[in-house]
Amino acid sequence: MSERTILKLQLPTDPLWVKNVVESNIEEILTDHAFCEQKAASNAITLIVQNPNLSDLVQEMAMLVQEEMDHFKRVHDIILERGYVLGKERKDNYVNELRKFMITGGGREGQLLDRLLFSAMIEARSCERFKVMSEHINDQQLSEFYHELMISEATHYTTFIRLARKYCNNLDVERRWKEFLDHEAQVIKNYGKAESIHG
Numbered sequence: 175m176s177e178r179t180i181l182k183l184q185l186p187t188d189p190l191w192v193k194n195v196v197e198s199n200i201e202e203i204l205t206d207h208a209f210c211e212q213k214a215a216s217n218a219i220t221l222i223v224q225n226p227n228l229s230d231l232v233q234e235m236a237m238l239v240q241e242e243m244d245h246f247k248r249v250h251d252i253i254l255e256r257g258y259v260l261g262k263e264r265k266d267n268y269v270n271e272l273r274k275f276m277i278t279g280g281g282r283e284g285q286l287l288d289r290l291l292f293s294a295m296i297e298a299r300s301c302e303r304f305k306v307m308s309e310h311i312n313d314q315q316l317s318e319f320y321h322e323l324m325i326s327e328a329t330h331y332t333t334f335i336r337l338a339r340k341y342c343n344n345l346d347v348e349r350r351w352k353e354f355l356d357h358e359a360q361v362i363k364n365y366g367k368a369e370s371i372h373g
Contacts, residue, residue, distance in 0.1 A: 182351075183302055184359035191366045192310040199369035200313070201253075205261035206370040208249040210300065213266070214330075215242035217293055225286060231337055238330060245323065252319070268372035269296060271361045275354065287342040291354045294334035296372075299358065301327035303371055 196203050218235040225231050253260055272295055276288040301324050308321035338347050365373055 182355050183298060183362075184355060185362050187303055187306045187366055189306055189310045192307055195367065195369055195373075196307060197312060200256070200316075201258045202261070202369040203371065204249055204253050204256075204258065206264065206266075206373070208246055208253065208260055209263045210266070210371050211242050211246035211249060213269075214296070215239045215246070218242065221289060221293075224289075225341075228341055231341065234333055234337060238333070241326065241330075245326070248319075252315070264370065266370070266372055268299075268361060268365050272296065272354075272358065275357045283342050283344060287338055287345050287347065287350060290334045290338040290342070291347075291351055294331050294338070294351075295354050295358055297327050297331040297334060299362065300371060301331060 215238075218238045222232050222235045222239075250260055272292055276292050277284050304320040304324035304327060308317050308319075308324055311317050311320070335351070338351075367373065
């Protein structure tokens with residue numbers, strides 16, 4: 175079963191992105207990746223702050239924060255090993271476009287559902303990008319590193335989907351997830367050309 179079937183993503187990343195963009199911009203990619211991990215940790219903390227009464231969610235997010243910050247440090251270690259320094263954080267336009275699709279009004283359950291599906295969507299695309307990088311990058315260290323992280327991102331994706339189904343069962347989770355997938359398919363058409371994980 176392919177990652178597209180598992181993740182339900184509608185548009186795959188062109189492997190030429192790795193050859194034409196990633197390999198000639200390793201320093202920029204690593205900096206962007208480091209901040210992606212930091213933002214993922216911040217997102218998990220936000221979920222804890224907003225939902226302290228959902229004990230399973232709090233436990234899952236607490237573990238995820240630790241894992242994402244471990245990934246941040248591992249990326250930073252690679253940056254230092256290669257004689258680079260962590261660059262400045264840049265806006266993630268892909269994530270910002272997905273964020274606009276989230277429901278901001280309405281009930282708490284609907285807001286929680288959208289936050290969880292928004293999170294799952296980012297993890298799914300990151301997983302797919304890491305898979306493409308691991309398979310096509312001409313750099314043994316990064317190929318192995320991104321293969322490992324691909325597996326981790328897939329686990330995070332399933333965690334967010336599972337929590338959505340558990341805590342938002344009064345809503346049509348599957349219908350809303352399909353809407354997210356359809357929206358992401360339109361958004362991702364504009365990406366795959368820049369020196370960033372989602373670019």
